Amino acid sequence: MTLSISLTLNGTSEVIALEDPRVTLLDLLRERLHLTGTKKGCDRGQCGACTVLLDGRRTNACLVLAVAQDGAAVTTIEGLAMGGQLHPVQQAFIEHDGFQCGFCTPGQIMSAVGLLAEGQAGDDPERVREGMSGNLCRCGAYAGITEAVLDAQARMTDDQRDAA
Amino acid sequence: MNTFEFLRPTTIAEAVAAAAVPGAAYHAAGTNLLDLMKGGVMRPGRLVDVNRIPGLDRIEHAADGGVRIGALVRNADLAHDALFAQRFPAVAEALLSGASAQLRNAATVGGNLLQRTRCPYFYDADSACNKRAPGTGCDARGGENRLHAVLGWSDACIATHPSDFCVPLAALGAIVEVVGRDGARDVPLNGFHRLPGHAPERETALAPGDLVVAVRLPAESAAFASHARYLKVRERTSYAFAVVSAAAALRMEDGRIAEARIALGGVALKPWRAEAAEAALADARPTEDAFRQAAEVALTEARPSGDNAFKIELARRIVARALLLAAAGTPERIPALPASPFASAPGGLVHV
Numbered sequence: 001m002t003l004s005i006s007l008t009l010n011g012t013s014e015v016i017a018l019e020d021p022r023v024t025l026l027d028l029l030r031e032r033l034h035l036t037g038t039k040k041g042c043d044r045g046q047c048g049a050c051t052v053l054l055d056g057r058r059t060n061a062c063l064v065l066a067v068a069q070d071g072a073a074v075t076t077i078e079g080l081a082m083g084g085q086l087h088p089v090q091q092a093f094i095e096h097d098g099f100q101c102g103f104c105t106p107g108q109i110m111s112a113v114g115l116l117a118e119g120q121a122g123d124d125p126e127r128v129r130e131g132m133s134g135n136l137c138r139c140g141a142y143a144g145i146t147e148a149v150l151d152a153q154a155r156m157t158d159d160q161r162d163a164a
Numbered sequence: 165m166n167t168f169e170f171l172r173p174t175t176i177a178e179a180v181a182a183a184a185v186p187g188a189a190y191h192a193a194g195t196n197l198l199d200l201m202k203g204g205v206m207r208p209g210r211l212v213d214v215n216r217i218p219g220l221d222r223i224e225h226a227a228d229g230g231v232r233i234g235a236l237v238r239n240a241d242l243a244h245d246a247l248f249a250q251r252f253p254a255v256a257e258a259l260l261s262g263a264s265a266q267l268r269n270a271a272t273v274g275g276n277l278l279q280r281t282r283c284p285y286f287y288d289a290d291s292a293c294n295k296r297a298p299g300t301g302c303d304a305r306g307g308e309n310r311l312h313a314v315l316g317w318s319d320a321c322i323a324t325h326p327s328d329f330c331v332p333l334a335a336l337g338a339i340v341e342v343v344g345r346d347g348a349r350d351v352p353l354n355g356f357h358r359l360p361g362h363a364p365e366r367e368t369a370l371a372p373g374d375l376v377v378a379v380r381l382p383a384e385s386a387a388f389a390s391h392a393r394y395l396k397v398r399e400r401t402s403y404a405f406a407v408v409s410a411a412a413a414l415r416m417e418d419g420r421i422a423e424a425r426i427a428l429g430g431v432a433l434k435p436w437r438a439e440a441a442e443a444a445l446a447d448a449r450p451t452e453d454a455f456r457q458a459a460e461v462a463l464t465e466a467r468p469s470g471d472n473a474f475k476i477e478l479a480r481r482i483v484a485r486a487l488l489l490a491a492a493g494t495p496e497r498i499p500a501l502p503a504s505p506f507a508s509a510p511g512g513l514v515h516v
Contacts, residue, residue, distance in 0.1 A: 021170040065194055068191065134403055
């Protein structure tokens with residue numbers, strides 16, 4: 001059974017034929033489309049390493065069936081920088097040492113972009129920590145991650161936050 | 165994962181017909197289902213995707229204060245619906261205390277009701293589990309069972325229901341709207357989930373093909389809005405299932421409790437409404453003593469199912485504390501750490 005879906009992937013329209021309905025969005029991105037910035041950590045929705053924006057909302061790509069996403073817009077870490085210019089959240093992670101080994105970082109950054117678009121945390125570090133609790137960091141870079149999110153929040157315009 | 169047929173019906177009637185065959189399962193977000201399929205715990209031969217059915221994603225507020233929540237409404241959207249959070253603050257707080265932001269963006273109202281237990285022996289296909297494979301026994305008995313049930317369990321199954329959302333829904337008398345092969349019907353949430361008894365594989369009042377289409381909260385449940393809380397003890401600060409949780413709601417009149425609502429989570433295979441404890445508070449003054457006595461009543465029938473006697477005393481304390489917090493009044497904004505005991509004392513503990 002071949003099922004065909006169309007996706008807007010990092011701003012580009014794609015039509016994808018799926019031979020197997022079991023393919024998750026995560027495996028589609030990594031194995032078929034070779035967008036390996038999105039990481040597979042636990043593959044069970046417990047670590048957040050696979051976080052992408054699905055129709056603008058942060059989501060665990062490992063728990064999403066690709067076949068169910070016909071017509072959706074997906075933004076991955078590869079789609080954040082514009083014209084060689086890092087996204088403000090990417091820049092803030094560098095400036096605040098928001099990572100060590102880097103494995104969880106794409107998921108952390110996509111989650112932070114989603115968090116800022118949601119507009120619920122504001123400049124409250126406790127709300128930022130709670131809002132980022134779906135992204136585990138085994139290196140323990142949480143202090144830098146929180147600072148980076150707060151700094152990006154302060155620097156981004158409303159338009160930039162909504163654009164994600 | 166086994167392979168499956170993937171169907172995308174666009175009407176409720178088509179979906180019900182497609183899902184009524186053996187081996188079929190509904191798919192909404194898939195946040196629990198895919199996890200179970202990856203582990204081989206569920207092996208549906210057909211997935212009936214309900215995301216293309218129009219009209220199931222609406223939050224319909226009634227002028228009288230009641231609400232009808234479509235089964236496809238996402239947890240985050242419901243929790244952040246301003247009027248919903250104002251009328252049903254304990255429900256919003258419970259939603260925001262569950263899972264992670266990513267999962268709340270995906271997970272649905274209907275799926276939340278139908279999520280499976282998180283008992284590790286249910287999840288491990290090599291363990292004996294009467295719920296997953298009837299008649300094989302229960303490896304949780306005599307196993308790692310400090311988080312298992314203390315109310316309503318049986319020798320066949322000591323698992324708990326993991327939902328936060330369902331706990332205040334039970335307290336507030338929610339109604340589940342179901343459509344099946346014989347048409348539409350209402351099922352009270354308190355009768356929706358079954359206790360294990362001799363047949364823990366039968367988890368709900370649903371028959372094959374039955375589709376949850378909405379959950380309703382009656383108008384009178386909005387009368388608790390100014391004194392309603394959800395409190396949840398977890399083994400880490402956030403992003404964890406409840407060890408024990410409680411929803412408490414009070415309707416106050418002239419400094420006395422006109423009506424109390426209490427339900428517990430993490431203690432049984434269903435959200436546990438504590439009606440005797442509610443009755444004990446009728447016309448009482450909202451004192452710590454009264455709340456402790458009500459908590460005693462709520463746990464009268466509790467007994468350990470293993471290495472979990474601590475949960476009984478913990479549940480008493482959480483019920484009493486949830487009632488104290490409710491009596492103090494619903495906060496203007498949901499705390500930074502929703503439902504957390506670390507966040508409940510104003511000016512109290514600071515979490516780092």
